[in-house]
Amino acid sequence: MMPSPLHDPEFLPFRLDLVGQRVLWVRLGQARRHAAAFLDERALPAEPEGGWLPLPAWLQAEPGTAMPADAIFHIGHCGSTLLARLLESWPQLQSLREPLPLRILAEAWPTRGQADARLSVDGAERLLQAAWAAWSRPLPPCTRSLVKATSSCNGLIGPLLDLHPAMRAVLLDMPLRPWLATLFKSADSVNDAASAAPERLRHLQACGFADGLALHAMSLPEQCAMGWLAERLRFGALAAGPHGARVLRVDFETLLEAPGPTLATIARHLGLDDGSVPVALASPVWGRYSKAQAHEYGPRDRRHDLELALQRNASGIAAAEAWLAAQARRHPEVAAVLARDA
Template sequence: MNASPIDAPEYLPFRLDLVGQRMLWLRLDAAQRQDAAFLDERALPPRPEGGWLPLSAWLPEASVVPARPADAIAHIGHCGSTLLSRVLDTWPDVQALREPLPLRTLADAWPTRGQADARVSVPAAERLLRASWTAWSRPLPPAQRSVVKLTSSCNGLVEPVLRAFPAMRMVLLDMPLRPWLATLAKSPESMLDAAQAAPERLRLLQARGVGEGLALHAMSLPEQCAMGWLAERLRFRALAEAYSERVLRVDFEALLARPGEVLAEVAAHLGLDAQGLPAALASRHWGRYSKAQDHGYTREDRAHDLALALQRHGADIAKGERWVEGMRDRHGTAVD
């Protein structure tokens, strides 16, 4: 590395190794960042430029108060967050960063930080989060600000980030249960991916006093997914109540149905210039598959796929819906 990543916004924190107590920094140009649907191994250029830096050499020198902290998109997964991120990227002053890998490592370590068997202490975990977010807050010119899209498994970090950076704003994206379950059902890999987060989401329900008697081993896969949807809705509701001025909840179905109205609300919430709205609404991203831009995928294609999923997987989708209705019968407004 010819330049220190501490001072060079060309480099991004790319992989966190808590065993080795080091961070891999990689140089990614504006086009590489814009193209990447995920900032993980899939974003590696043919000849990566960068290197490992010990945390002990970075954290003491890292600025933890960025001039303008990155705003963020958090979501329940498989709900259009990549599309929203790419559309926001059409504003000339915005640099969107999608799902940085170190956030996943931190999210996995966060619940046990400070324990005897943890790789990171409570103060070190918080400093790592602040320092990493500060590095992601440094856009490449001509962009002047960053928007970070979290991985859905990182939602446990949403409140710590909001606490660490009082000037930042957050969009919380989800969708109604039926189309979400249909989205998962049309791709077995998506359903398995959503179920991976079930343990943390079950713990969230338990912490909120509505998880008694629940056990993952007694739940079908659609029920586990429905449980995750409910847990994230409760998390997002609590965040919106606690950070009402800084958090905006967005329904992806509403964004597709009324893109001009909803995107204008998102832009206003993030302080984006309203003059950028026409270009954003005319963006090619609305008609492409967001995670693979070479594939066309229109709103009509999505509606067709969801209708087919409801037809083919209706029993599983109904099973998930019944599970949520049962929770509402037992707990009333606590889970609305």
């Protein structure tokens, strides 16, 4: 008989089915967690061990007592996987990258409690708390957990910080031009940003900066620029808000230019000592593609790719920058965001 996943930290909530009101638990050992860039089907062993559990059985169980996992939230395609792998240089830290149920919760969160929603307001909060407790259970020899979220999950940053007063978060992004060049290297990356655009537009609306904007009237470069702006405003508000002391904004370009001091600052923010910074600086992941470690990909490769992307996609990048400049003329707060990049 399968051991109860609720009491065995080797099991993770792997897939969330809100229609069927159930959750799939899968056993994933330390080696597989360490190797996985994404906790989705690509992380599964050939013969996975696990099973479905009704959501009520999970939500009625006693919550765990582990220290809540810290987190990396990010704008997408900005080096978050590399950072998560580097932080594994601290032997006490277990990194879980992009668990699928968190993405499902993020999608359901804005409509929770509505008549057509699968989750009530209370049910959504309890489910988020239960899921985070499960991801907070480290496997020995680790004693701490870190969750690297999918970029579409940024709407959950505030709720998670509300639920877990001891939790800390790193908010990772990068300046507009290299971020757009990174996106435009791949049509899939542009589609990722466009898929996140509706939630990001709703966030801009909530902030009062989206008057007259309609997604169907925006080009893909403009949607990407809008998403970048929305996340910059979101991260800025979090840093200036009541949870400001528990979030740390990090620029990926700064991490690349000054890795030692930046990693030391991140370590201190997460309550880690500086002793593993030299280990992180010597890590082989610097010379590998973070999402597929078998492929070599170092800083020189990245510079070459970005220069080529800037040339090949000059018109799209110019359109994105022009859209942001137009917003800055309308809103001083947007101009202040752009000035931070200057």
